[in-house]
Amino acid sequence: NAGVTQTPKFRILKIGQSMTLQCAQDMNHNYMYWYRQDPGMGLKLIYYSVGAGITDKGEVPNGYNVSRSTTEDFPLRLELAAPSQTSVYFCASSYSAGGYQNEKLFFGSGTQLSVL
Amino acid sequence: DQQVKQNSPSLSVQEGRISILNCDYTNSMFDYFLWYKKYPAEGPTFLISISSIKDKNEDGRFTVFLNKSAKHLSLHIVPSQPGDSAVYFCAPGSSGSARQLTFGSGTQLTVLP
Structure with a gap:
């Protein structure tokens, strides 16, 4: 059981370039999330999805876009990369948001992104 | 506006002793609390949780x-x-809440052999 898979693990972008961070889960989870973690900081929610075709903004959505065409996949798109987007990005999934026993998030191993 | 604060960025303890990690929050709407553990170059993994209807939850060596x-x-x-x-x-x-969790900034625990 692979869980949550993120690709790539590392990426260096130039200012203004675009890229897509891939995320896939094989646990049939309805809920999926993108977080970023800056040095010395907690994880901040970028976007989330409660099911295929439904997405919503989190705490720090500016500069990013997402789509959820299938239950399994939740890609994160950076259109015009900026140095402020240098961070570690984590994708996560959960079964539902209906009670704390189900709230446990399963995380991917992260993508280290540098924008120079 | 930090809703969740972990005021100790780091903590060192000797092997065999007790480690105590603290967390303060301001949002009264929080009704469940999770702890995650993260190793370098890995994603966070769930450790233990507690509901607001309890004041203690124990799982092996870990108690919240x-x-x-x-x-x-x-x-x-x-x-x-x-x-x-x-x-x-x-x-x-x-x-x-579909927005899920609010994370603190984390505490680096180092257990010295």
Whole structure:
């Protein structure tokens, strides 16, 4: 059981370039999330999805876009990369948001992104 | 506006002793609280949780205490082992909120052999 898979693990972008961070889960989870973690900081929610075709903004959505065409996949798109987007990005999934026993998030191993 | 604060960025303890990691929160809507553990180059993994209807939850060497009136929770690890060296995140949430968890900034625990 692979869980949550993120690709790539590392990426260096130039200012203004675009890229897509891939995320896939094989646990049939309805809920999926993108977080970023800056040095010395907690994880901040970028976007989330409660099911295929439904997405919503989190705490720090500016500069990013997402789509959820299938239950399994939740890609994160950076259109015009900026140095402020240098961070570690984590994708996560959960079964539902209906009670704390189900709230446990399963995380991917992260993508280290540098924008120079 | 930090809703969740972990005021100790780092903590060092001797192997076999107790580790106590603290977390304070301000949002009264939080009704469940999770702790995640993170090793370098890995994603966070779930460690232990507690509901607001309880004041203590124990799982092996790990115990979480919740003081709702003080809006404070703590994670106790007894006895501490070198493999426990990791970053620990406090992550409260509100039931039914699809936005999930609010993470603290983390505490780096180092257990010295």
